[in-house]
Amino acid sequence: MNVILKSISYIFHPIVMPLLGVIYYFHKTRLFIPQELMYAKLFSVFILTFLLPILMYFLLKTIKKVETIHLSSTKERIIPLLVNAIIIAMIAIKVFPYDEVLELYYFFIGILCSTVACLILALLKVKASIHMLAVCGFFMFAVAVGIHFQININGTIALMMLVIGAVATSRLHLKAHTNSELIIGAFLGLFPQLLLLNYWL
Structure with missing residues (x-):
């Protein structure tokens, strides 16, 4: 079970x-x-949100600014969150500009707001679950996409409920977060995406 x-x-x-x-x-x-444009966008997001943060983590670990990939303390979260905010802003401006893919532009603006809020809390020495922030932000966006295109996403909602529960259980079991930190993280993920629905839904 631990594994x-x-x-x-x-x-x-x-x-x-x-x-x-x-x-x-x-x-x-x-x-x-166009399929070519879709693949180009996916490749850009993969490089910027996946490969680049991993490389940044190893750099920060080498210079002893972080200890683990889970960023256990508020102090070691500050630089990664700042860098991530810059990356997300770059994606919103260059990869998914406002006049190109409106839905994804606001998705990343929502992620940016969540990241900045999490950074401010870290500076105030308040820890929020970034795992819960991420999965809850995705969940809210997925629901909005379903409403926007008027498609049945009951399967996605059911699956995401299980995922959110599993992530919360995992973080508590590993003693990475308290209940309040999980709730703060969930709120930081959901609220910006919900607030921005007024601009594209």
Whole structure:
């Protein structure tokens, strides 16, 4: 059981969720998007949200700014969150500009707001679950996509409920977070995506 719960924290790690959000959107969208453009966007997001953060982690670990990939203390979260905010802002401006793919532009603006809020809390020495932030942000976006394109996403909702529960259980089991930190993380993930629905839904 310990191995399974630990694996969940890695499978649904925050660096994976933005890419999953883009894949989910491209899979569900009813708008015509050229396949070449779709692959180019996916490749860009993969490089910027997955490979680059991993390389940054190893750099920070080498210079002893972080200890583990889970960023256990608020102090070691500051630099990674700052760098991630810059990366997400770059994606929103360059990869998914406002006049190109509106839904994904606001998805990443929501992620940016969540990341900045998490960074501010870290500076105030308040710890929030970035895992919960990521999965709950994806969940809210997935629900919005379903409503936007008027498609049945009951399966996605059921699966995401299980995933959110599994992630929360995993983080508690590993003693990475308290209940309040999980709730704060979930709120930081859900609220920006919910607030931004007014601009694109």
